[in-house]
Amino acid sequence: MMMRMARLALAVVTTLAWVSAANADEASVNEIQSQIERLQAQYQSSEQQEQALRNEEREMRTQLEALRTRSEELEQARRVALAEMNERYQLVVTDPNTDISSAVAAYQEAVDAHQQNLNRIREQVTSLSQKQEEIQQNSMSRHALVNRLESYEEQLEFARVERIRNEFNRVGSIDAQQSLTCARTDTIQACEERGKQLARQRASREFTNNLFASLSESEIAVQNREASGASVRVLGARVVNSGFSGQGEYSVNLRVELEGQLNGNQACTLLQIDSRYCSDGTNRTAENAEAAAGDDGVLYQLTVRSNVYDDEVFINGVSYGSTPLQLMLPAGEHDIVVSKHGFEGDSQRVSLREAKTLRFELARSNNVFTTGERIQDALYGEAKGPDLVIVPAGRAQVGDQTGEGRANEQPVRSVLIGEMFGMGVFPVTVEQFRDFVAATEYVTEAEMARGCAAINGEGRSEWSADRNWRNPGFEQNGNAPVVCVSYNDALEYVAWLSSTTGNEYRLPTEAQWEYSAKASTDTNYWWGNSIGVGRANCRTCGGQFANVKPSPVGSFPANSWGIYDTVGNVWEWTADERSGAPVLKGGAFNFAASLARAAARLEMPADFRGNYVGMRVIRTP
Template sequence: MVNLWLNIRNRSGKINMRLALLALTVGCISVGSQTFAFESVSSGYNSVESLELQLSDKEAEYSAFINTLNSLNEQFNAETEKLALLRSRGDELKKARALALLNMNEQYEALVDNPEQDIAQAQTAYRQAIQNQKQNKDDIKNTVSLITSLKKQLADANLQRFTLANAREALVEEIRISRVKRLQKEFDKQDQIQTSQSVACDAQETLKQCITRSNQLAKQKASKQFVDGLFADATESNKISQNKDNSAAQVRLLNHKVESGEFSGQGNYSTTVTVELQGSLPNAEACKLLELSTRYCTYDKEHAQIAPVNVDAGNTITLNDEGVMYELTIRSDQYDDEVFIDGVSYGSTKLSVMLSAGLHDIVITKPGYLDHQEQVRLNKNKTVKAELVKSAINFANGEPVQDILPGDELGPELIGVPAGRFQMGDLKGAGLSNEKPARGEEILRPFAIAQHQITVGDFKRFVKATNYVTEAESENGCAAFIDGKPAYNSVLNWRNPGFKQDDEHPVVCVSDNDAKAYLAWLTKQTDRTYRLPTEKEWEYVARAGSVDNYWWGSDIGNGRANCAYCGSKWSNVSTSPIKSFRPNRLGLYDTVGNVWELTNGEKVVARGGSWNFAPKLARTSVRLELAPGFRSNYVGFRVLREN
C-alpha cells in the first residue's frame, strides 16, 4: 500500500501539492472533557446548537437581570435624592417651628395686656410645626433605612451580575471549543474518489515516467477534489472558505488503484485511478479557518491544559519525532533574568535543557527590560542568544523591596513603582458599564507593591502571631460556586478552601476586613504603612504600560494565566502557586487570573479575574463589585506599601 501525505496550500491561485513518503500514520488532534463550574459538562462536548440555545437563554436571563438591576439603581438614586430633599426640608421646618414659637410667645405677651386676646391660632400653628418636623424626621429615618437596604441589594446584585456574565462567557468558550471539535470531525473523513487524467508524454521522458506522472497527477487531482468537498460540506462552509487560500488542510493517501491506462496515437497517456483518502486539520488549522484563537485548538478539556503536538518543518503532524529530545541552550546579556519555555519558568540564564522536538515558545524577561520573545523549532541542538533592551517606559525604582519582620522573617516581596500617567478603564469599547468611561489618570507619588498575591504562608504567619480568627471561621464559612452561583459553605475557610493548597498558593476565603487586619499587623511589625492598592493604583501596575485587554496583548493566549479556559492545569480547578506564570513588565505576577484581588475604596471592588472566571472577565479593566465582608475561594489580595 502506498502511504503518502499531500500538503495542500493555495498560493496565488495555484495548488502546490508536495508529496512526502511516510512510514507511519497519525490521527487528528482531539479535545477531551472537563467539568466546569458554570455550565457543567459531564462528558464529551455538547453540540454547538445545544450550547447556542443555552447561550440564548443565558443572554435573555442576563438582559432581564440588567433591567432589574437598572430598576434597583433607579430606586436607589430616587431615594438618595428624596433623602437630600428631606434633609433640606428639615432645615426649613426647623426655621418654621422657631418662627411659630416666636409668634406664640408674642401672643402670650399680648394676652397679659389684653385678656381678650385670642391665641388659639398661634398655638395650633406651633403644634402643627412640631408635628411637621417630627414627621420629617421619621421620613428621614425610614429613607435612610431603605437606602441601607438598597445598598446591600445592589452589592448582592452586582455580584450576581458577574455570576451571570461569567456563566455567559463560559458558554461562549464552550461554543468555540465545540465549533473547533465539529470542524475537526468534519475534516476527519475517509473516502474513495475515482478520477481520470490525460497527459502529453514528453519526448525527454520514458513511457514509464509518463505513466508515473499521469498517475501522480490523477492522485493530486483526486486530493484537490476531496479537499474542496471537505470545505464545501462543512457546517461553517461560508466562513472557512474565506480562509481557504492559505489553508494547510491535509490529505493522506491511504491507497490507490489504477483502473485503466492507455496510450493514444498522438503520444498521450490517459489513466483512471481510484484513490482512498483521509482528511485532517493539523495543529491549529481549525482555529485559523474559524478565525479563533489557537488556544481553542490545543485545549485539552480532560486535563485543562495544552495538548502537546509535534510538527515537522512543513507543519505536517508526524510521529517520526515522537520521543526525540534535543538540547536547547539559552543565554542573555543580563544577569538575574528569568527564562520561560512554553509558559513554564526554568530559572535564569545560562540555561541548558532537553526538550522534545517541535515548536517551543521562548520568553526571557527582567523587570525594567522589554521581553525577548522567540519561537524555536527544535530539529537539532540549538543555542538562543538574547540581548535584552531597556524598556522605553521609565519604571524608575523597579528595585525589589522586602521588609524584615520580627524573628528575622521576611515580609512580602515588593517592587518599587514610579509615579506616572496612564489610560484607565475600558479602552477597547467592549467592557461592562462599570468599566466606563475610559479616561486618563495620573499616579502622583511612587509606591511599592507586592510582586504576587499574599500567600497562605504569609497569612499563616499573621494568624500565628495574633491568633486572629477570620470572618469565614467565626461566621458562616466561605462562598464557593455551586450550580453556577456563589453559596456559603460553613466548612470552607482559608485553611480549607475546597481544593488543595500549600504555603505558596494565594490565600483565599478572606474578606476585606480580614485583609485590613493583616495589613494593620504588617504595618505595626514593619513600622511602614501597608494598605490595599486603590483601583487606580492596581490598574496602573496591572497594565504595566499596556493599553490592551491583558498586559501582553488583546488575546488571553495559551497557558499565560490561571483562569477558566486559559489552558493551564489549574484552569477551573483551583488556584495555582505564585510565580507559576511569567510576570508583567513591572515584575508583578498574576495580575491576570489566579484570584480576584481586593482594592481600597468606598466600595469593595476586586480586580484581575480568577481561576474559575472566564478570560473576558480577567481583562485589566474589569471591576467585580462585592458586598462588604464577602469572602470566597476565588478572592484574595495584594499589598501596597507607601514610601
C-alpha cells in the first residue's frame, strides 16, 4: 500500500544573517531629502521676499507718480510767482518806490520748492531702479533655486533606486526545518532530495518576505511586489542535521544561503517611479536596438514626382528640396510629404524594399495656409526668416495635467486658439539673430550692461559682463539657438521681422507655445510622461550636450506637428496671455528634466538674460 506524502511540517528559523547592509545608502537618501527641505524653505522665503519687494516697488511707483504730479503743481506755482514778480517789476518803472521784495521772495520760494521736488524725483527714480535690481536678483536666485531643487529631487530618485537595490540584493542565510512522510515507493535518496527541495523553496519565500519587510520603503515595495518580478536565488544549501523516524517520516534542518535579485527596471517598478531612474543612460532603448538590429545597410533608389513646380519634399520630417527628386534611402519605412504654399499637401508612407517611384497630386487650397504647411519669408539678399509650420486652431489646455508639476502650473486652464498661426519650427538661431543685428546695428541688453547670467558648477546663477549672444561662455555655431537675449531683445527682433517682411511676427503667448509643444497630447512631454534617455537636451537627458551647452537646433526628433526642441535645450520667451508678463517655457540643457515638461514655467523680468535663454517666434496668417 502506498503512503501519500503528509502535509508539510515546516519550521523556519527567523534569525536571518545578512552579509551586507545599506546604511550608506540610507544616509545618502536622508542627506538629499534634507537638502530638498532646505532648498524648499529657501524657495518659499525667496517667494515671500519677492512679494515684499514687489509691494515695495508698487509703493515706490505710487510715490513717484505723486511726486511727478506735485512737480506739475509746483511748476504752475512757479509760473504764477514769476508772473507776479514780473508784474511788480513793471510797476517799478512807473513808481520806483514800489516794494517788490515779497514778490521776489515768493518766486524764489517757488523755484526752491520745485527744485527740491525734482531732486526727490531723481532720488526716487534711483531708488526704484535699485529696487527693480533687487527684484531681478531675487528672481534670478529663485530661478536657480528651482533648478537646484528639481536636480536634488532627481538625485533623490536615483538614490532611492540605489538604496533599494542594495537593500534587496543582499546575501544571507536562513535555517529551514522540513518534515514529510515518504511514499513507500520512494527510495531514501529520493525522499531526502524532496525534503531538501521543499526546504529550499520555503526558505526562498521566507527570505524574500524578510527582504521586503526590511526595506526602507517596505510599504510601497510590498504593494508592487508582484508586478516587479523581484526574486531571490539560492547560492547553496548545507544540511545541519537530518534523519528518519520509525514511521517513514524524514526530517531535515537545512541552512540555505540566498541572494536577492533586483535587476533592470524592477527597482523602479517597486518604487512606482519612471524607469529612466533605473537606466545608466548608456543602453539603447528597445526600439532603437530593434531598429539597429534590422538595419542591413542596403540603400534603394526613390524617385518623387508631383503635379506642381517649386514644391518641397519632406522625408521623415527632413526637407530634400523640390520635385522631381531622385535619391538613395536605406531600406525600411519612410514618411514622404510634398507641400507647396497655396496647395493642400499630399503624403504617403512607403516601405522601401526595392527601387520605387512615387507620384504626388497637390490640389489648390481654398485657404492661404494649410495645417502642417512649412513657410519661410525672405528678408533681404540671401537671408531668410525663421522656418515656420502652420499650427491649426484649437483649444489649449495650459498647465499641469498629470499632477506632477509645481504650484505655479495650477490650475489647468482652457484657452481657445481661435485661428491657425505659423510657429517657429526651431528656436531662433545665432545666424538668424546675426542677420538682424547686421541689418539694424542693434545692441542687446547683455552687451550694454552687466552681461549675461549662467548656472555655475554648484547650480547657482552668476553674472559675467563678458557674456552675450556672441560669446555666451561656450563655443557655438550659426545653427545653435541664440541665447543671452532678454524678452526686450526678443521683442525688437520680432518687430524687425514684421517691418522687413510686411507680415506680423510676435513672440508666442504661453498658451500658443504649450499648445504647439504638446501637439494634441496631454502628457508631460509630447511622446509621453517619461523623458527617457537621449530624446532631448537637458541636464540628465544623456548625450554629448547634456549639462554642457545647447545642441544645434533640430538635433532631436520633432513632435507630430513638425516642431523641434520644445523639450530642453534653451528656455524660450513667451507672454502670459492673461497678464502679458514674460514667461519662460521649455527647460534647458543645464536644467533638470522635470523642468523640460511642456507645462513647466518660470516668470522672469523682461530684461533678464541667461546663456540658457533663447526665443521662438510665431507669425499670423
